[in-house]
Amino acid sequence: MDDERLRRWRLVMGGGEADGTGHRLGGADLGMDGALAAVYEGREGRGGGLGASAPRVARWLGDIRTYFPAPVVQVMQRDAIERLDLTRLLLEPEMLEAVEPDVHLVGTLIALNRVMPDRARESARAVVRSVVAELERRLAQRTRAAVTGALDRAARTRRPKRVADINWNRTIHSNLGNYLPETGTVVPERLVGHARRQRAVGREVVLCVDQSGSMASSVVYASVFGAVLASMRSLKTSLVVFDTAVADLTDRLHDPVELLFGTQLGGGTDVNRAVAYCQGLLTRPAESLFILISDLYEGGVREEMLRRVNAMTRAGVQVVVLLALSDEGAPSYDRENAAALAAMGVPAFACTPDAFPGLMAAAIERRDLGRWAEVNLSAPGGGAGP
Template sequence: MPIEEQERLRRWRLILGRQAAAALGLGAGESSEKRSLLSGDDERIDRALEMLYDAERSGGLGPSNPYIPRWLGDIRTYFPTPAVRVLQQDAIKKLNLKQLLLEPELLASVEVDLQLVTTLLSLKSALPERTRETARSVVRKLVEELERKLAYRLEQAVRGSLRHISRTMRPRPPDIDWDRTIRVNLKHYQREQQTIIPERLIGHLRRQRQAALRDIVLCVDQSGSMAASVVYASIFGAVLASLRAISTRMVVFDTAVVDLSEHLQDPVDLLFGAQLGGGTDINCALRYCQQIITRPRETVLVLITDLYEGGDAEQMLKRAAALVDSGVQFVCLLALSDQGTPAFHTALAERLAALGIPTFACTPELFPELMATALQRRDLNLWAAQHDIVTVRPSQS
């Protein structure tokens, strides 16, 4: 048999499984050449896939099955990391292997990804004591990976926007930024006097000790559909809280509201303080935000929710309008994730947009620039259009 034909049959055999062997001409009556298409490694790959996708015939990976550790080891050996994550997710969904996440020995061998962590966080109340530390280490691994990827960009974007905010064209002499002042006035150099006559002075506002330039409130829906957004918001909240020039609060809600601001120094503590799942009462959350906002014109409120309101929708819209009228820079993110266009309550999104509240989904990579734009009180709808982000528009009816 030509090598190309052997490879084609081998690939189809691995894709379709053992039950397709006869259809591919690989039955017991065929030549040994055909029957031996799968090598030792191929046999182990085939067995790993069969245990998951042919579970109704092979018995699957039940929680007490002693083959689970070997199966986890096999898929990590024979598949690239992205494929391993897909296989793990399918195992948890198809075979209801959430019990797998309650065993510290097995949990330690699982490939960490965002979906695994959100599943783990949703189970945290059921975690036995002996699994809790392993679970925290698994969550921390993902958090540190995402922080390395996103924290620097957020810090740089926010620091740049704060420098812009703090500039003034009427500085006191001790507060003059001589480097920038000289550069913008070079065109006024006087050759005869060999000096520059500064027509514009640029300096920094003198701030009172410990005073923040801006206040940021992250108000995050912790219902099950928003799990990925909660993870990213917790990481961003911790990074923002490390910047002295701004004051950051983090509020999570379902039908109750919990202020997790005291945990902002550690995003893992923050995540374990959230309770994924449950209902949604956005009106209650906005009422709490109204109470903690003391400087409306210096405050950015980021509401992260899919807007499936279980509370009083009309009252929620009135509170949103009152916050906008008070001067709060209010933005509604329908999702903070890279999972594509989210499902959201279209009618409520359109009514928020009619109040002048920019409403759209945002990827984690764009969030730093979004925050910089909001801190400078620039047009967020224009910013979104420049980044090809589809924003919700007010209803025409």
């Protein structure tokens, strides 16, 4: 037991002979220790680091996949890219074929898109395609089910025009107070039904996504959700990305991979300009849903941005502000702008991808989104919303 305890401490501490345990590693433990040291000791010079050698990085990528499970591999890859400045090596096709794909890697690749050599571009697309396919598999069905159910509930009417439109179970439940025991009947004073389904668009949805560098994961998830929503005929979906300029990528929603490579991560932020553009897309305000995904650090005209959002809500648009659409929770964000939005009834909070279908349903049904976030999100955006 003492030897095993020393072995574990030696792996935790690292540092070779200077770790203080006196325990020598061998076999797989030695390989695992070397893989960790290459990233987490390289900067201080105590370990070997990965340097700029593509073959060495390739061997390291193989080693960590041998020693660690996929979630740990993804964390180590991300740390290696950030700590050791390996972004240049990601432009090599051999490197892209060796890495474990995840959302963070996709964010890095689309940020490098403008400087990526042609020989690496197809490998990068393959990585992005595999991650997008996995996200669609995980999220698409739940999103369609949640949105379809919300649209049906929103179409419910107290005045069904035809007998076939009456929801008898709900009608009976709503009129139980009118039960006549002597006749064994319920008098239906209030009818509950569904409006007959129309082929026409039920809602207009505009996703407006901040593509500054800190929002990389949000851009990836928003692109996938945008493609899913665009596939539903009951919605008219637009997707707009912005930094200091605005780009309408709606025509790429049929292919989220092409959409992602149409973004350009980095640069400044002009939220006001983006909101102004999106205002022009909303032709039926009372039946529209505007989702702004941004950390709200405004480089444009703040007062005008707030006035535009206020005008939207007064016109009947359901406005949702997400500080992030990612697995990491609330990022750094402009608390003053978030508080100003909350004061006009537009709470701002971070949302995980798994919670987004429920958020869409709540927004379509015009429920209290602040209350919804308190109940369904473990870490809303602090005082910026719920």
